[in-house]
Amino acid sequence: MGITLEQAEAAIAAAKKKSEEVQVKMNIAVVDAGANLVAFARMDNAWLGSVDIAIRKARTARFFDMPTGDLGQASQPGGSLYNIEHSNGGLITFPGGIPIKNTNGEIIGAIGVSGSTVENDHTVAQAGLEAVK
Template identity: 85%
Template sequence: MGITLEQAQAAVNAAKEKAQELDLKMNIALVDPGANLTAFARMDGAWLGSIDIAVKKARTARFFDMPTGDLGQASQPGGSLYNIEHSNGGLITFPGGIPIKDGNGEIIGAIGVSGSTVENDHTVAEAGMNAVK
């Protein structure tokens, strides 16, 4: 089973709270196991350009079932996945996208966050992911 709307909204709310705690304006996207958008929030004043990035981070995390930052490490010049970001209609290979698992360890969706540094994006995404566990 995939992430429910209730779980996705809980993740959005937790991510939004973490962003507010850090005084950040973020775009937060949740996708289901098929990488379809399930929930989205754009905090007031968040960058318009980060909407697409947040969605692509969530989709990338689900497509490859790993945090986007991990995929980014493998896609550096000379790496085995160099240029992978050009596949699948465009991927994001820097931190801020994380798969979400259920209590049995099955991936039920993913979260993507964009609007600050990649370190902050990842921190806010983790808060959202942890709200679903």
């Protein structure tokens, strides 16, 4: 079974809380196992350009079932996945997207966060992930 709306909303609430703790404005997207958008939040005054990035981070994490930062490491010049970000209509290969698993370890969706440094994006996404566990 894929992520439920209730789980997606819990992930967004936790991510928003973490965003406020680190004092950043974020765009937060949660997709289901099919990489379809389930829930989205744009905090007041979050960057407009990060709306698309958050959604693409979530979709990228689900497409490849790995954190986007890990995919980014493999896609550097000379890497085995160099230029992969040009596939699938455009991927995001820097931190801030993380797959979400159920208690059986099956991927049920993913979260993507954008609006600050990649370190903050990842931290906020991780908080959203933890809310679903």
